[in-house]
Amino acid sequence: MRRLWAGRGWWLLLPGVAWMMVRAVFFLIPPAHAMTAGHPGLPYYVWSFSHWSYSDVVALYGSRHLYQHGLPYFHNVIEYPVLLGLFMSAMAYFPGFGGYVTASVMALTGAFGVGLWVLWRARGPRTALWFTLSPMLATYGLLNWDLLGIATWGLGLWAFERGRDRQAGLWIGVGIATKFFPIVMVPYLGAALWMAEPAGRRHRLRVFLMGLLITAVGINLPFALLAFHGWSYFFTFNSGRGPDPGIYQWLIHLHLLTIAWVNLLSLLLTVAGGSVILAAVLKGRLPAVSAAAAALAWWMLCNKVYSPQYMLWVYYALLWTDQNPWQLVVMNVAGVLDYAMAMRWLALGTTGSGLLPGFEAVVPFPVITLRDIALAWSAVSPWRRDLSRASGRFFRFARGGP
Numbered sequence: 001m002r003r004l005w006a007g008r009g010w011w012l013l014l015p016g017v018a019w020m021m022v023r024a025v026f027f028l029i030p031p032a033h034a035m036t037a038g039h040p041g042l043p044y045y046v047w048s049f050s051h052w053s054y055s056d057v058v059a060l061y062g063s064r065h066l067y068q069h070g071l072p073y074f075h076n077v078i079e080y081p082v083l084l085g086l087f088m089s090a091m092a093y094f095p096g097f098g099g100y101v102t103a104s105v106m107a108l109t110g111a112f113g114v115g116l117w118v119l120w121r122a123r124g125p126r127t128a129l130w131f132t133l134s135p136m137l138a139t140y141g142l143l144n145w146d147l148l149g150i151a152t153w154g155l156g157l158w159a160f161e162r163g164r165d166r167q168a169g170l171w172i173g174v175g176i177a178t179k180f181f182p183i184v185m186v187p188y189l190g191a192a193l194w195m196a197e198p199a200g201r202r203h204r205l206r207v208f209l210m211g212l213l214i215t216a217v218g219i220n221l222p223f224a225l226l227a228f229h230g231w232s233y234f235f236t237f238n239s240g241r242g243p244d245p246g247i248y249q250w251l252i253h254l255h256l257l258t259i260a261w262v263n264l265l266s267l268l269l270t271v272a273g274g275s276v277i278l279a280a281v282l283k284g285r286l287p288a289v290s291a292a293a294a295a296l297a298w299w300m301l302c303n304k305v306y307s308p309q310y311m312l313w314v315y316y317a318l319l320w321t322d323q324n325p326w327q328l329v330v331m332n333v334a335g336v337l338d339y340a341m342a343m344r345w346l347a348l349g350t351t352g353s354g355l356l357p358g359f360e361a362v363v364p365f366p367v368i369t370l371r372d373i374a375l376a377w378s379a380v381s382p383w384r385r386d387l388s389r390a391s392g393r394f395f396r397f398a399r400g401g402p
Contacts, residue, residue, distance in 0.1 A: 012120060016112050016132035020141045024105045027053040028142060029098075039067050039097055049347035052340070056144045057104050066092035066100070073223050073230030079237040082223050083177040084145055104142075111147040112137065118154040119319060122161060127319050134332055139339040140309035149179025150316050156182060157289055157320055160189050165204045169211025177219040180234075181313055184299060185292040186212065187274070191281045192288035239263060243304035245345075246368055262304050269302040273379070280383070290382035293317035297378035308342050311335035311371070314378050321382050327374075334367075334374040341367045 030040060034047040040062040048054035061067060066088055070076035078085040087107070094103040120128035131137075141147060152175030159167035168189065175182030193205040223231040243249045243262055251257040257265070277295050280286035286294070297314045300306060315331050341363055348356040 019138040114151040165208040166211040173215025188291040273298040301375040308338040
């Protein structure tokens, strides 16, 4: 971070920090009537959805009783991986609700700075500018704790590209224990390291996996052994929850699928697409970093669980690849519209508005379609060189050429 400042790249921090500070100052803190006994209660949801202000960071302080300082996973069940549960609980030790929110905002802003810094170091100021100017930082930067995980994504890739294999494994393990999504990098970076050395050696792969095990297993194992119910709730919660708005929810409403079948279908589609991407890496047709971005987008597209802030993950991962400016614009538009739709939808639902049926008939389909197009585009765009070659061969064949 010192080099970012000394290298006069400090100004890159300003737009992103401004997005987040405006959000924190004008939208994050609920009024007194939305609070119950000093923490967010049921009235908070009605107020926050109606004022485009909802944040898990705020809501879970009350709904997960963080103010009671229960030991996470032992006394307080949390539906997030271990490091994030510990982080949430640690923030609650700052004085009162205001101290908790202030500390959380500062930590998430710092995580944004780390993610921006490694992107600047690895891809230069132009790419970093795409990140810091993204309006999704305003909508999603403080919605959840995703920036903590996104920072580990960047740190893992940066270490990998510099040949710091153990560091890459360590950071990815930290990411898995924080937000789980960095697990998608493991097979693709591992495959690249597998091919980097002749058979019988594989020293770099072993070092990478050792770093991964130190953090991913080392952090999770004590909780898995001593507080299995609380630790495993992350998996049981996500397995049992219904699908978010999209094709899976539509199929369930038509009674064509059950949640169990959706779980299986989502898993099969994710694994099938991920395997195709892995085969491309093993054949040397796709760089590992691009493969990880494509696989993340494919996972988000196929997964039954989708929260609007997931677009920020895919956007950041795609910034590490060759960017198409129009694609980045579409992702920002799709991400912001998805947030606006979710807030309005929830506001109409929680207030029992008569406008809800009309809204559901008109708004979700085009917004969700645009979101899915953006995700599908992100899943195939890293392949564009191969796709261009394939399309060239097709047209030559159609013209009767060799």
